[in-house]
Amino acid sequence: MSREGVSSSRQPAWNWWLLWKETWMLIPLVGMIAATGLVLMFVSRASTEEQEFWGSFHLIAMAIPLLYATGAGAVMVGQERETGTMEFLSALPIAPAKINNTKLFVSAIGLLALWIFVVAVTVFFARADTSRLAAGGILETASSSQPRWMLWTVHSVYVLLIGFYAAWRIRNVLLSVLATGVLATLPIALGFLYVPFVPTGVHEESVINAYTTLVSAVACVVAWWMMRRQARVMLSVVNAPAFDNRRSQKKNLDLGEGPCDFGSSFDAALWQYSNFRWSLAVLIASFVLGLVVTMLISGVSRGNGGLFGFALFLVCSIALATSWLGVSVFQHDGSSQGLRFFADRGFAPRRVFFYRHAGPATRVVVLLLIYTMVAVLLQKFTEILGRVAQGVNAEANLPSLAMMLILCVAVYSISQWASQLIKTPVIAYLLTPLIAFAGTLWLFICWSQFGVALWCVMLSALLPLYVSYRMMRRFMDQTDRVRSPVAAIGLVIVFVLIPMTYALTSRLSGWGITGWPLRVRTLVAIINDEDGGMPHQPTQLWHRSTYRDEWGGDFTTIEQAIASIRYRRQTGLDWIVGLDDIRESHASAAMIDRDDSDLYLARMNLARIRVASDESDAASNDEYRAWLSAAVDTAAALRRSYDISSQEEADRFEIWIADALANAVVDEFIHAQEVRELASRLPTPEQRNAARLESARNCLVILEPTSETLIRVAESLAAAKRLTESDLMRLHQTFYHPMTPFEIGVYGTRFRDRDAICSLADSGYRADWYPGRFWAMQWERDIEALREGNFELGDVAVINSSTTDNTTGEER
C-alpha cells in the first residue's frame, strides 16, 4: 500500500498549525478570564480602602490563574470530545501523545501568560511597593495583604494537570469542570488538615505554606502521570465494555413498557431538565468549593472558624450552587435543542421562559429549604452549647431566610442572564459566578451603604430576569444576536443607574435640593470645588521607609528581619512625610493610610513610655512634646479632610491626645498652659461634627462606602441634638452586623461606656473601621475640659464623670 500522501517521514517536532489551532481554542478563555479579573480589580480599587483593596485584590489575582487552570482542560479536551472534533483530530496521522502534549504545552503557556498578567497588574496597582510581590501561603488569604505566589503557582499547575485528567476521564464537559473544581481543593484541604500537627514554637503559617506547597508539588507529579495515562487510553483504541446480560435483558423488558406519559407539557418540560447526576454534581462541587473558600477567608487555623465559618460556608455554597443553576437555564446539556424543540412546536416564548426556569428554580427553593432546616438545627445547637459552656461564643450569625432569598434571587437572576452572553458553556460556568457575585455585591452596597430601599434593590435584581423574559423569542429562534451586546451594555447601565438614581434623588432631597437641574448643578459644583463644595485634595501623610511592616507579616530573609528591627526602632518625626506641609497652612487637610496611622500611634506611645520611664531625661521630654504637637496638628488636619476614613483617624488621634494630655498634667512634666494651648488647637465640637457631616455627605461624590444612617447621625450631632439609642442601633445594623445583638457590638452600651483609649489600647490601637463608633463619647468632653483648663484633679475622666453630657445630653 502506498504511503506517499503521508508526511510521516518528515514530521517535525512541532506542528505549527497544530499549535496555532490549540492557541486559538484557548484565547477566548484566557481573554475573558483576564478581562473579567481586570474589571473586578478596578471595581474593587474604586470602591474600597487601600488596605481592604489588597485583600480582595489578592483573592481576584489568585482566582484568575486558578479559574483558567480549572477550565483549560475542559476547553482543550472536553469541548473537542463533546463536539466530535477530537475524532477528526485523531483520524489524522498524528501520535496520540503529540495531541496531548501539544494541548498541555499551549495550556501551560496560557497559564504562564496569566501569571505574568497577574504580576504586571499587581505591579501596576502597587506602584513601587515591591512587598506586594513577596511569597506567602494559604492562611488568611483574604485578610492578609501578602499574596501567596509560590504556593498558588504550584497549585495552579496541579489544577491544570488534574483538569486535563478530568477532561480525558469524563466525557461530559460540565461534569469534568465540576470534578476538577472538587479535585483542585485536595492539596488545600490536606494543608488545613495538617494544622493541628504543626509543632508549637514555630511559625504556623510558614509551615503550613511549605507543607501545602510540597503536597501540591507531589500532586502535580501524580496528576501528570494520571493525565498522560488517561489521554493514552482515550486516544488509543477504546476497549470493549463488559457485556452485562442481565442489563441487556432488563433493557429489553423496559422497551416493552412503552413511552412515558406526562400529564401536561409543563411536566414534560420539567422532565426535560431533570438530570439527577448533574444536580448532584453541582451540589457536591458547590459545597466542597464553599468549604475551601470558607477556610481561606476565615482562616480556621487562627480560631476564627467555628460557627462563623460554618455560616460563611453555607452561604458561599448555596450562592455558588444557585449561580450554576442560573447558568443551566441557557447552558445546560442540550439547552439549545430544548429551546429549539419548543420553538418548532409553536410554543409561546413567555411560556417557554417559565418552562426553562421551572427546573432550576425548583432546585433553588430546595436549597433554601435545606438552609432553613440547617439554620433551625444550628439555632438549637447554639442554645444547647450556650447552656453547656458558659462564655462560649456560640453565635452562628446566619443570615435570615429573607436575606438568603434576596441573595439567591439576585445571584440566580444575574447568572441566567450573564451566561447567555458567553458562547462556550465551560467559560460560562467558570465566569458567571464571578459576575453574579460582583453584581450582587453591588446591590448589597447600594442597600447598605447608599441607603437604597430594599424594594429598589429587588427591582434591580429582577431586571436581568425580565430582560431574559423579553428576549425569549430571540433565544428560541436562535437568530443572530447582533443586538445582544447592545442589550447587555444597556442592562448593565440600567442595573447601575437604578439604585444610584434612587440614592442620588433621596440624598439630594435630604439636603433640601429639589428639581433635577438644580441637583445636577449642585453635583457639578461639588466636584468642581465651587461655592465651598469639596475641599482640595488632602495631603497624604506616609512613612519614609520602603519597608512595609505588615501586621503578622513574614520574614523570608534575614535582611527583611533586620530591616524590620531597624524600622521599629525609628524615632523622631523625620520619617513622617507631609507633616511640614500641613503645618505650613492651617487650612490644609490630611489623609493617612491605615498602616501609617498605626505606626504613627505606636511611635507616639514609644515616646510616651520613654518619658514615663525617666522623667528627668530632657531629651525624651522634648521628643514627647514634639510628638504631642505633631499629633495635634495631624488630628486637626485629618479633621479638615472630606474623607470619612480620615475623620475616623482623627477620632483615634484625638482620643490618644486627650488621654496623653490628661496624664501629662498628672505627671507634671508639661505645664498646664501648654496643655491648654495644645488642646485649643484641636477642633471644637461644632467644627468636629460639621466636618463629620461634610465628609459623610461627600461620600456620595467620591463613592466612599457610607450610608444614609451615618449622614443622619452626623446631622443630629451637627445640630447639637441628642444621639438616641435608635441612631446607634441603625449604625449597628448597617456597619457592624445585623444579626449580632446590639449590646455586644461596638455601637452598644457596653462598648460606649468604656474609656475610648481602653478600647483602642485593647486592640493595639488598630481598632476596626466602623464609622462613627467613637462619636459623641466621653473623650470629646475630656478635650473640652482640657481646653477650659479643668484638670486640677489630674484625671480628666474622673472630673467629668459626673458632669452633664453636653453632646448627647445624657447624665453620666
Next chain:
Amino acid sequence: MEPIITTDSLTMKFRGCEALRGVDLQIEPGTVFALLGENGAGKTTLIRILTGFQQPTSGACRVGGIDPTKDPGGVRRQIGYVSDSPALYDWMTVDQIGGFTASFYDPSFRTAFNEMMTRFDIPMNQKIRNLSKGQRAKVALSLAIAHDPELLILDEPTSGLDPKVRRNFLESMIDRAASGRTVFLSSHQISEVERVADTIAILHEGKIVLVGALSELRAAFTRLTIDVDDPLRALPVLPEPARVISEESAGSGHQCIVRDCNSDMIANLRQSPGVIDVSSHAATLEEIFVACTSSEFVETPHVFQPDEVRQ
C-alpha cells in the same frame, strides 16, 4: 492479490446489546465495497473497529495488512475516513482547515484540496460555521480524499449533498476504484450503491447476511409473482437449490424473492395445480435488501449463507 480488509469472526458487545455477531469479510483492493444495513445494524461499529477507534469484544481484523487494534495510527495514516456526522472546527475558515489538515500530509494535499474547493465552488475565506450542510459535507469529503489514500472509508457519505454533487461524487468513486484504490462505503441510498458498488454486503442485526459481487447477486435473485386460483392454496415447494428468501401475499397473488431459481423451475411452477400465472423478473438490490433484512429471513432455518454466494 491480498485483501485490503479482512475480518475474522468480529463480535462487539456493548453493555446493553450485541452490535456485531461474528462478522467475516474480505474486501479486494480496487473495488467499491458497499455495506448496507438498517439503522442500528452495526455498520458504524464495524467502521469504528476498522479505523482503530474501537476494540472488538472478540475476533480479528486487518486493514492494509495492519491490525487496527494494535496500530490504529498506522491504519489511519493509510486511509481517508469520513464519519457519519463529520465534525469540523466551526471557527476555522475553509482555507485554515485545509492548511491545518495539510500540515500532516505532503504538500500535494493543499493543492488537491484547493482544487476541490474550487470545483465545489466553496469560498476559501468562509468560516465552517457559515457553510450549509452540503458544503460542510463537501469540505469533509475533500479533507478525506485530498491525500489520495489507498483506502477510503465513508460512513453515509452522500447525506446532505445535492443530486448533482452526489452524482459527481459517485462517479469519482468509480474512478478511484478504476485507478486501483479501494472505497468502503456504508449507505442507505441503495439506488446509489447499486450504481457504483462492485461488491455488496448486507449487515442485519450484527450479522453479515449476504455478501457478494453485485452482478452475481442480480443474477442469483429473482422476483416471482404467482397468481393462484384460491387464496388459501399453499404454494408449491421449489426444488433445490432454489430458496425462497421472502414471501408476501395479497389475496390470490403471491410475491417471492427467490435465490438460484432457473427457468426450468419457473416452467414447472406454472404447471403446478392451482397456479394461474407465474411471472419472473431479476430482483432489484432494494428488493434483495428488504428480503434479507426481514425478520422472517433471519429466523428461517434456510438462512442464506454468505459462503454460498461466494461459491
